[in-house]
Structures are given as structure tokens and as C-alpha cells.
Amino acid sequence: MAVDYFHRLLVSGRADRVRDFRRRMHREYPRTVAETTWTEIVPFSFAALYEIAPRARRVEAEVPWDPYELTVWPVTRMGKRDAVLRYQLQTRNLEMAPLIRVLARAVRDLTFTLVTFCLDDSSIESYRFEAGRQRKWTLPTRVSGAHWERARRKFGLAGDDVYEDDDAERWAEEEMLKDALNHWELGAQSSSPARRYDWWNRHPLRTLDEERAIVAIQLAAEDTADRRKRTRTRKSGGTPAWKRTRAAGKKR
Numbered sequence: 001m002a003v004d005y006f007h008r009l010l011v012s013g014r015a016d017r018v019r020d021f022r023r024r025m026h027r028e029y030p031r032t033v034a035e036t037t038w039t040e041i042v043p044f045s046f047a048a049l050y051e052i053a054p055r056a057r058r059v060e061a062e063v064p065w066d067p068y069e070l071t072v073w074p075v076t077r078m079g080k081r082d083a084v085l086r087y088q089l090q091t092r093n094l095e096m097a098p099l100i101r102v103l104a105r106a107v108r109d110l111t112f113t114l115v116t117f118c119l120d121d122s123s124i125e126s127y128r129f130e131a132g133r134q135r136k137w138t139l140p141t142r143v144s145g146a147h148w149e150r151a152r153r154k155f156g157l158a159g160d161d162v163y164e165d166d167d168a169e170r171w172a173e174e175e176m177l178k179d180a181l182n183h184w185e186l187g188a189q190s191s192s193p194a195r196r197y198d199w200w201n202r203h204p205l206r207t208l209d210e211e212r213a214i215v216a217i218q219l220a221a222e223d224t225a226d227r228r229k230r231t232r233t234r235k236s237g238g239t240p241a242w243k244r245t246r247a248a249g250k251k252r
Contacts, residue, residue, distance in 0.1 A: 015083035043072035053106035104129035
């Protein structure tokens, strides 16, 4: 059974180094399906990650398929010298933390903040990779419970109804993800206002629905080509399989 992970990643440091990282992670690939050709843009490419951090092969021997639901935002300045770069992505059966750990060790002058939301068990984990060190924080049950209770009050719901309401569920999960992302700047006990990012104002690339549709078209095209090949073989008088088998038996 496939396990889906939803990730948000911040890459921060000196502005020129952040811009260089974005350029190095970007890839464009030509794709052709059913005689249609286009250029696929992948702002966060696993092939690029493996080039930057060859030790990623110790985590996954083969380069994984690139992420789904992939969104990248422009580099944003933070003060006079620093900047931050944001990615949002989804993976199937692939945890990001081990790969980001080796990437951060290969790019030690940048700081990586990763939040992973497991869509199967609803757990949320937050990581900070900085100067070769890794720290991890898991969103406590009491915090997630408090957000669900706030969602009940906000949307006028009771009990488990909050989990069935799309708006309430989305609101509660966004609050949890915000807490996990801001944990390292604000601290678990901080009362400072949390930094908020708009995570839904850009169209994602390589959406899961689009990739499924492309695979379906590709399979249909391959099936059509196979049927045409069999038809041409019959019309050209190709030797039937039963005749080839009988002839091979006589030679023995």
C-alpha cells in the first residue's frame, strides 16, 4: 500500500547562495507521450539532489521519481544579506528527511527546515538541518488536539464531525503545519506571533492527477501500437506461433 507524505521545505542563508541553490536544483526534461512532446519543469529535482550530494545513494540506491504537487516560490530577501526559498511537494513511499540530511551536509552554508505530514497517520514532524547537525521535533498530540478543538468552535461543529468537514479539516491542518514550521524560530513555549506564508497562491507542477492521466494515455498508446504491430504481422503472413513450435520440435 502506498504511503503519501506532504512536505514543506525552507532553504535559508546568504541571498546569493540561496539563489545558486535554486538554480542547481532546477531541471527541465523533454517528455513525449502519444506523439505529443513538451518540456517538463522540475524546480526540485532528485537527479540534481544526487549530483549535489552523491551520498544520497546510501539512502536510496536509485534516484527516485521526482516529487508530485511540486511548487516553488521566488527567493525572498530577509534583511540585507539573507534570503529564504520555499518548496512544497508530495512523495509516495519516500521519506524526505534522510535525503535532506545528506543534502544539507553537502551544502553546509545553508539552513534547511523541513516539515513532513504523513497523510496516512496524520503525524507531523519538523526538522532543522544546520551546519551538518540535525534536530527533530514531533508535533505533540496535545497541540494537534487543541487545534481540532479550535476548529470545532470556529466552524460550529461537534465531536468527530470536525474530521468530516473539509474546511475545518484544512484549517486545523494548516495551523498544525504552521506550528511545526515555526517551531525552530519561535521555540515551543514562545508567545511571539508566528510567521505566516501563503502556500496556495501558485499552481503546482507535476500534479498527481496529471501524472496519472499521462500514464493512462501512455499505456493506451502502447496498447494501440502493439495491436497494430500484431495486425501487420498477420497481414504480412508471419508464421503463427503453433507452426514455429511444431517446426522447432521436428528439428530436435
